[in-house]
Amino acid sequence: MTSVAKLQNPYGDGKLIESCGLFGMMDTSGRPLRGRDILKAMANMRDRGNGLGGGFAAYGIYPEFREEYAFHLMYEHEEGRKRTEAFLRSHFKVVHHEAIPHRATAEIDGAPILRRYFLRVEKGVARAGQDDYVVKKVMAINTGIDGAYVFSSGKDMGVFKGVGYPEDIGRYYCLDDYEGYLWVGHSRFPTNTPGWWGGAHPFSILDWTVVHNGELSSYDTNRWFLEMYGYACTMQTDTEVLAYGVDLLARRHRLPVETLAAVFAPPLWEAIDRMSERERRRHATLRATFGGLLMNGPFSIIVAHHGEMIGLADRIRLRPLVAARRGDLVFLSSEESAIRVISPKLDATWIPSGGEPVIARLRPVAAEAVGGNA
C-alpha cells in the first residue's frame, strides 16, 4: 500500500536502520501488573531512543472480551477508516468497538485516528483455522486498504505505540489505567526515517509481539526466505522479518522456543561438532534447513505471547540484554538500571549468553486463572 510504505520508508532505502531500548516484565503467577511501572523503566532508558518511536504491548488487559480478537487500528484518514470498518463488518462479527482512550499531552501531536475492535470470527471458519483467517485479514488490511494499519490482533492483549518517547506515548494512551500480567516496552532510535506511528514497536500478529534492538546484516536473506513461505515484507524493517520468523516457526510450525532460538542464533559449528550425536544432528539439520532465518548481526529481542515471554540476543552478543528475577517476577531489559528503578531488590540478575533464550512462562495453575489463549 503506497501511503504506508511512503510513511515507513520516505527515502526508499533498501532497509530501515534503527536502534533501541527494550523492556519486558512478567508475573509468572499471572497477577496483574500496573502499566505505571514499565513507563518508569522506559523513562529511565530515555537516552536509548530519540523520540521517534515508543510503544508497549500488554497482556491480560481485556478480561471482558477474552474470547474476541482485539484489533488495534490506526488510520491516516477517515476514508481508510470507513473502508476498513466495512471490511471488518463483512469478515467478522464486531462485538464492540470504540476509540482507543487517550489524553491530550504537550509532548504528543499528529496522532492518527486510533480505534479498537473486538471481533469474533463468523461460524463456518473452523476453530483451528481461525488464527490463519485472522492473519490473512490483517495482511489484507495492511497491504490493501490505503491509510489503514493494524497495530495488533490478538485476544486479550493490545499494542499501544506511536511517535514520541515511550513514557510520553504511554501517558498519551493512559497506560497507567491498564493492568496486565505481561508488559513489553520499546524505545526507538531510527536513523533513516522520520518515524510514523505504525513504524514504532512492538510489531504484532495475533497475540505474538516482537520488540527488537538491532541491525540485521542478514535482512535481505531473511526476507527472501520468508517470501518463499508467503510473507510479504513491506516494511523494510528487521523487526518485521523477526516477527514473521517467529510466526512461521513458533505458530505455524509449532516449534518450541528453544528451537526458535537455535534457528535465530544458532551455536557455532565448532560447538555443534562437539555435541552428542543427537544434538549434532538436531542443530546441523536446523542450520541446513533454516539457514535463511539465521538472524545475523547484532540484535536483542523480546518475543511475547500469552503465557510466555522470551528474551534472546545474537550469537556473538553485540547488543545488550539483561535478565532479572524477583519472586514470581521476571524482567528483561536493555539496561539493568531500568529494572532496578522499579524493583531495587532482585533475587538474581544475569546476562544471557548469545543464542541462549531466557524464557518466562506462566505457571500452569495461574494460566487457568488468567485464561487468555495461553
Add this chain to the structure above:
Amino acid sequence: MPFFAPAQFIVDRDDARCIRCKVCVNQCSFEVHSYDAETDEVRSRDERCVGCHRCEALCPTRALAVRFNPMEIRPNANWRPEHIRDLQRQADTGGVLLTGAGNDKPFRIYWDHLLLNASQVTNPSIDPLREPMELRTFLGRKPDRLDFDDLDGELTTELGPQLVVETPIVFSGMSYGAISYNAHLALNQAAQEFGTLYNTGEGGWPAEFRRFGNRTIVQCASGRFGIDLDYLESAAAVEIKIGQGAKPGIGGHLPAEKVTAPVARTRMIPAGTDALSPAPQHDIYSIEDLAMLIGALKEATGYAKPVCVKISAVHNAAAIASGAVRAGADIIAIDGLRGGTGAAPKVIRDNVGIPIELALAAVHDRLVKEGIRNHASILAAGGIRSSADVVKAIALGADAVYIGTAALVAMGCTLCQMCYTGKCNWGIAVTDPWLTKRLNPDIATRHLVNLLRAWSLEIKEMLGGMGINAIESLRGNRLQLRGVGLEDWELKVLGVRGAGA
C-alpha cells in the same frame, strides 16, 4: 597453399644471456625453439608460439621474453586482427575453428560492476581474526519444515542427502582426457585436504581415485563414459551434465590423439579413437525424461546421494532450472558464458549463452517466487576469478561456486587456450605422458589448497566487514551489493540497487 599468417607472439631472445642450455628447445611441445650445433645458435620459429610462457618461465638466465604481436594492420573497428586471422585459417582448412578455455570476448563482466557493502556505526563489522567466521555449506534439497516428536523433542524429519563443504568453493567438472591424470590427482587431494569437492567431469573416473569418493561428484553426461554401478556408488553425488557454459547445445569431442590407453580404459572406449559426446543426452528430449533419469540415478544409488543437474546459462535458464528442481534435482549447477572448455568450436564459445551473473540472479528469483528455492542448492560456474567474485555470486543467490579455470591457473595454466591441441606445455590439459609428468601432483595440490585457503580467508574478511559471521546469511543478500555503470534493466535483472541508492 597456406596463407602467410604473421606470428601471434614474438620470442625475444637476449643472445648475450643465452647459455645454450636447450631447456627451451626441450620444453616447447610446439617446437618453437631449435638449436643449430653448427653455428651454436638457438633459433625461434615465432609463428608456432602460442604464448604459454613455459620457455620464458624455465629459462635459467632469463634470456627469453615472449610478447604478444599486435599485428598492426590498418586499424579497423569492424575487421579486427582476430577476424582476419580466423578468415585465413578457415580459407586454409575449410573447417570449424576450435579453441580451448573460456570466452575471451569483452562482454560485460558484471562482477566488475558490483560493489560490496561494509558496516559503519549502526552495526559492528566483525574481525575474522578474533571472531568465529563460518563458511560451512550444505548442498542438497532441504525440507519446507522440520518436525519433532511431541514427547521427547527428538527430530523426526530426516534430512535428505547433503554434500557438506567447508568453503563454498567446489572444483568444477573437467574430464580425464581434457586434463591430465596428475591434474586430477591434485584436484582430488586438494578437495580431500580442504574439505570441498572434486568433480570427475565426463571422462570416467580412474579406479584408484575412488578412495576419494566421499568428496567426489561423478558426472553422467551424454557420452556416458566410464559409467557403471561402482562409478555411481563410490561417489558422494551424481551430476547430470546437460550443458556446459563454453558450448551450450554442443556435445564434446576428445580428439583421438588424447585418447591414450589409460584414458581409453577409464572411458571404456578403444584407445586412439575420438571420444564423442552427443549434443543432447539421447534419453532426455524433455523435462519428464530428465525426471526419469534423475529417478533412475536416485534409485540406483539408494536415494543416498544428491543428484545435481548442470545446465548452461541460456536465455530461459530460470524456467529450465525451475523445471529441473521440480523434476527432482537436489542441486542446480549453472555454467555461464565464460565457463571454460578443453575444446569447443570457437564460434559457439564466443557467441552462445549468457553471463552467469544474470542467469544466476534470474534462477534464484524464480525459485524464490515459486517457493522452491530451498528444494535445491545453486552452484554458480563460469569465469569465477577471485574471492570477490565468489562473495558476489553468493550474494546474488548461489549456495557455492564451481571453479575450473581458476584451479587450472593455480596449477600453472597461463590461459594460452591451446587445450584442444593435446600439447599443453604445463602438463595440465594433456594426456601425453611425457608432458603430463611436468605437473607434480603434490606441488599442484599445495597450490590448490593455498588457493582455497587464500580465498576463504578473503571471503571471511569481506563477510566480517558486512557484519556477517555465517555464509548462509549472505545467500541472496543483494542489499550487500550495489551496481555501478549498469543500465536500469541490468540492475533490475540482478535485483541490485545502483550505488548511492
